[in-house]
Amino acid sequence: MAGYVGKSTANSEPFFIRFILIILTITFLSIFLILPLIAIFMKAFDQGVNAYLASNADPDALSAVKLTLLVVLITVPLNTLFGIIAAWLITKFDFKGKSILTTIIDIPFAVSPVIAGLVFILLFGAQSLLGQWLISHNIHIIFAVPGIVLATLFVTFPFVARELLPVMQMQGKAEEEASLSLGANGLKTFFYITLPNIKWGLLYGIILCSARAIGEFGAVSVVSGHIRGLTNTMTLHIEILYNEYQFTAAFAVASLMSILAIITLLIKNFIEWKSKIQS
Amino acid sequence: NTKETNQDVTAGDKKKLEILNVSYDPTRELYEEFNQEFIKYWEKETGQKVAIQQSHGGSGKQARSVIDGLEADVVTLALAGDIDEIANTRDLLQKDWQSRLEHNSTPYTSTIVFLVRKGNPKNIQDWDDLTKENVSVITPNPKTSGGARWNYLAAWAYAKEKYHNDETKIKEFVSKIYKNVEVLDSGARGATTTFVERGLGDVLIAWENEAFLSINELGKEEFEIVVPTISILAEPPVAVVDKIAKKKGTAEVAEAYLKFLYSDTGQEIAAKNYYRPRDENILKKYTDQFPEIKLVTIDEDFGGWKKAQEKHFNDGGTFDDIYLPQK
Amino acid sequence: MKKKNRKIKRLSVFPGFGLSLGFTMLYISLLVLLPLSMIFFYTSMMSWSEFWETIVEPRVVESYKLSFGASFIAACINAIFGVIIAWVLVRYQFPGKKLIDGLVDLPFALPTAVAGIALTTLYAENGWLGQFFSFKIAFTPIGITIALIFIGLPFVVRMVQPVLQNFETELEEASAILGANRLQTFLKVIFPELLPAIITGFALAFARALGEYGSVIFIAGNMPMKTEITPLIIMTKLEQYDYTGATSIAVVMLIMSFIILLFINGMQWWSNKKFMQ
């Protein structure tokens, strides 16, 4: 069963080592990934299929799904735009402070999601000057959709850029230079040459970004205000269900999210498979 | 269904009347029912349609959200202290808010009881039993959970009575209980899950209404409620957030909303949702559900929330003493 | 006739330097730097001694130990198994490989609270797995570590995988021809090449684990001085309306994470410098 995909016979391990490593991998991933996933589905179907369907058809659940999708639809394009522009900046130009800029892009990975939410409260909350001004002008940022969007933007900020940086670095500048020397302007060069070359990496980044945007809990929880039907995303809806002893419903919605996650992963695999075929 | 009514109104006429009730976690079913009744009532009284938005979350977190700008017309929280904080930090309502409505602005109350496993295998009857060495106790962390603070104070009240105000002994008693705590969840729901689902602990200290809820939701056959001899009167207060209501032009309806909690309809709904109604008559109707206990109050025994919070739960308070290594 | 040109020098043939620099800086400033500056701003409202007292309080210090310790162990385990998993996924063929490969990203997509609850279900004393162990897993530092392993898992795997994919098999062959056995080849030739990717993955997993809240609190037990993680302390401070206390601890965490990232970047830079030019 354990075959080897390498090129040469000199590079393969003895059968039993291969076997042990595969078993180790499967065991480890079973314990840390597959069992939790099964647990979620088991809990979700605890009270049968009908209860499962009902929980996901609940209007609060539906509005949470809608809000989550709205947030994804706003944040992912914005971060994608940013990711492309930042990657363009970092890979096509030389300037001072480039390495610092690159590190700053990593920061949101290192910030606790709770803090990520808190900083927006501190910035836009009624206790800050800015917040007071906003309130007196009736502009709602936190405890409203913009706040949720901002927090999600923050948390998912590095994904596209991080994904594109190595791709574009490896890509080099030659094709773009060729395009420019053939008389194409910057925009045409970007759309005809750069974009087709980075499209798979870009999609990979978008998928990871979307996955995290859908799954984000901590940061969003802080800025949401938890208003039923208005500012509850799917993860917050799950929290509320959980807090109301509706465990089955909570897990039903969670399983829905796992399915969403698995679908994105399938898309990603499909994309990778397709890009392999192309090259 | 509240939801549909909300949407109807949101989409409806321009002079839409909308209030936001920022509440704490286990009041969802209470208010879901109550809001519908109130909408009907209000339309009958004034001809106006009102939409009610609900927000639920940890009590402290909800208070913080209001402080930070969540525009609540009314707050219905677990602790007076949380509403005090709103009054103090942002002057959104008057400092004497608690005297504006009857019964300390608390239309319904609850108390702290024990949830034990069917048949009460460890024979837990009262607070003393929680200090025994082989008893494992589940209660959430008073630092992160508002409800848990009532648990702590209830135990304290019992010991206070038992040891006649001997502070050292009281502390020792409460400390013994908390030494028996196996898991200190961050919220009441976490604690319930730990007790019910994970099968940890012999006794869960819980609000009466939550104990009922969990029995109903999670298994009548598996658990029973034990009522201690002394407990505390848990008073989840309600208040109109004056400044916001005034700004939104909802002061009148908000006031009426809370007053309606004191009406027979309101009291009935509270009782049905396992909160002890203030109305004696209605309470009597539910005596099966609410056995009599000797209840101390926070104002009389602890000098109000502010003092209780400072003494017990702030950093360096008695709760910290229990866990911190003794200097 | 020597003529100095005085025209403005183009930076590059590529257009859009000013535009992209402007946009990037604006976006980063508004979305990352400005909000993050708030925690420094709030912290600065404390006096130095208040700040110091807050961040060295015994419970807080105990939580640092736990958070850093558990995150470190989790990141180490992720580093080791991340390499094994990446190796198996790249090098071996076996049924179900595609599925496993796809699942590796799951921790990114799953709400952390759900992950926490699911893991607690598995590892509680009466849980599916917990019942087989004679010692407690959930509600102990072991449980915390398990949750942190879960949420950091994709980082190392996804960092090492492409490097291994692009690894020149010729280097392994060269080593084999020179008489090295498989283990020697791995340790002396392959591992050093993977090291930068492993370190980066380790650092990201570690940083994320330090900040993790949602999944951990369910499995932690949250006992002060024993199983209380630093993000929970921050939450505790917030529950007491102690914003400055919360931000001061957040500042400590942020600075530590930042130093770790910077250190890793520095190492990368140093090794690039050493080997590449």
Added chain:
Amino acid sequence: MSILIENVTKTFGSFHALKQINLEIQTGELVALLGPSGSGKTTLLRIIAGLEDPDEGIIHFGKKEITHLHTAKRKVGYVFQHYALFKHMTVFDNIAYGLKVLPKKTRPSKKEIESKVNKLLQLIKLEAFANRYPAQLSGGQKQRVALARALAVEPKLLLLDEPFGALDAKVRKELRRWLRQLHDDFQITSIFVTHDQEEALDVANRIVIMNEGKIEQIGSPDEVYEQPNSPFVYNFLGNVNVFKGRVQNGKLFNGDAELPVPDVTHSENDQALGYVRPHELSIVRNGSLKEAIKATIAHIHTVGRAVHIELKRKDTNQFLEVELTKEEYEDLKLRTGEEVFVKPKHLQIFKGN
């Protein structure tokens, strides 16, 4: 060490990379494997090194059959096309690697290793570079390190895969000379792969020409250059002018020309190809219209004492290449654009088209 390869066959999936290869190499020989891209040179080398298992056939090193011996035990030196130096090791450590991974019993002491590596460093003239990393070396230097690394374990057989592939002509020349000297000094058997005809002719004792997984010809440089045994070899080895036509009456009918064919072992009326190397063509100002080809001089250039002249045929518009000595060229006083006649001195005929 002598090498015997018998009936070696190798397929990748359904693709036949090597077909029935038979080859014998004597101790001390320097053999070049020459052939176009994809002809199986690397594959053969890898099979000899034990990096790939043959599907069929056997391989002997000396008297020992080693067809399935693990590569680590064959003790061959292998120099990879792209050097495959260990990037994170210094030059010194790269060279020392093969000694350091020896089992404890046979491993030399640290001092011995050091002195051995230093000797090799001296040999490759990189003493001063011992502590550099591969990335800090030029192509030629890398190449030499790769060689030293292969030599450190004192292999009896040295395999080199396009060792000079990516180098500057000048550096290449230098290394070639150096390789030959090294080979002579150490008296090891060497096989090296190249697709550069000139390089093979220059360096090797014997040349093996491969095409599509088969050996086309084996012989000394002179043999394969002067007596190619197939059109492929003719074509592949350096410049050649091809005349395609029909053989009749001892003549090759090609375009307007009728070129005399030396030995008419060919049956009449056969389609045939005539091959002539540039130096086997002469240019004359006047020629009998039939035996010579009328052409215009398109380009002239001189390298050393040779003058390369490119001409365009009047009849078929094809190009011809002629090589003259400087003296001949100066005698003729040729100029670009001029019309002249080209005559083959020697025409090699192969059947087919």
Added chain:
Amino acid sequence: MSILIENVTKTFGSFHALKQINLEIQTGELVALLGPSGSGKTTLLRIIAGLEDPDEGIIHFGKKEITHLHTAKRKVGYVFQHYALFKHMTVFDNIAYGLKVLPKKTRPSKKEIESKVNKLLQLIKLEAFANRYPAQLSGGQKQRVALARALAVEPKLLLLDEPFGALDAKVRKELRRWLRQLHDDFQITSIFVTHDQEEALDVANRIVIMNEGKIEQIGSPDEVYEQPNSPFVYNFLGNVNVFKGRVQNGKLFNGDAELPVPDVTHSENDQALGYVRPHELSIVRNGSLKEAIKATIAHIHTVGRAVHIELKRKDTNQFLEVELTKEEYEDLKLRTGEEVFVKPKHLQIFKGN
């Protein structure tokens, strides 16, 4: 189009990549930029193409100064070292690209584009490959596509960066011939970069030899090969034997030899280097001990009508390379291992050491 480059200087950080470059190229010329790796060839080409800005200096295309004109507006054809074909476009789309991105006003119609691209495909003999992707082409084919792509926009100036860098000697030769023909047909000005001496000598009208960011010599292939103006150029262009020594009494004292120096414009007692190309050395069986160099024949190999002989000097152990014609070689009946005498026919002396 003629090109004038004046005082062009370019630094990268503190590194001087180009130092005061002056160069004039006439319309229709085919100029080769020749030089070792890192000498600034690519940088100069990129500056001409507008892909890099010079720090100082000006560039004229014809009468127009274009020093700071954006590359997209220069209308030069640029063939990149590694082709830089658009991977995701077919051969057809690659070639059509420059036409498709023209502004709407000047853009030809779809049909016109198609017919133009088809003509170019015919020219590069890849009609059948129009719908392939670059990954499906061999190196030589890619190269031709890159050329066609550059030609599609009808540039007045064609810049080629090591166009034949990675190719097989045979394919290389073919492409070279093709490039020259193309150049002659289209009469465009071309500059091409190479580090292959032979290639430059073969293809170019004029050769520019660069070293360390400076131009060492400009001249026709014959000029630079026969009259190098510096030791660097001598050394760089093909094979050369160097004799280092002291000049005294019209003689170069080198090892045990005293080699006669033709013109003694050199002051006495100077340290000097004598350069001799392999074909400028002759081999004799007996020589006067002083004027000839005693050496052992190390290696002999034949390429076409030339025979390359490598010898090891008796006195200094250095190697010499001699090129003979086949006739000379056969007359002498030389054999490996024999001791003979080597005599320079012509010695070029440069001062210094």
